[in-house]
Amino acid sequence: MTNTQLPTVAKKVFYPCKKCETERYQVVIAHATPKSARLECEVCKTKNLMAIVEPKKGRSAVPKKKSANKVASELARWHQLRETIDGKPAPYNMKAAFETGAALEHPKFGLGFVIHSTVQSIQVIFEDAERSLVHNRQ
Ligand SMILES: [Zn+2]
Known part of the structure; x- marks a missing residue:
């Protein structure tokens, strides 16, 4: 699953925590920018920044040309x-x-x-x- 939309504030998301070094349930504290949100790890309470990934157009359909x-x-x-x-x-x-x-x-x-x-x-x-x-x- 790729994140193309920011999760709602107060919602829980499963996202990698930089301190735990694994994916944790984290609470969305706030939207930092239109493309990122502040999260708080449920386990260690570390604040993490979640950035959404914009879908890229025409990435998979085009066969790779031999360089x-x-x-x-x-x-x-x-x-x-x-x-x-x-x-x-x-x-x-x-x-x-x-x-x-x-x-x-x-x-x-x-x-x-x-x-x-x-x-x-x-x-x-x-x-x-x-x-x-x-x-x-x-
Ligand atoms: Zn953590």
Whole structure:
């Protein structure tokens, strides 16, 4: 529950007490501002200030975009990994098994590096993006 309205004076609310360091029943003594109220803890009689939280608009519905920073760091990592290859990367084939750290050549996505490997799938960094691929298919 979020508090979007101030509770009425003399009403009891369940709110964290700074002295008890836990939520306590507290009596609303007065409204301090239009957005905050003074409370008194029933247990220790400490005065606490309750601030109401304004609902934010459109917070949950919008999917998070992949940040530009993340993409840039993946790209940097790809370039870094490319410096470490010796020999020719193995051609990607879903029947082959790839270990973490292996380099592979994908027919569509190009050069990639395995950053995580499980029994059935591998997480691969390509020059443009990170992708999940199957491997070790029998
Ligand atoms: Zn208290």
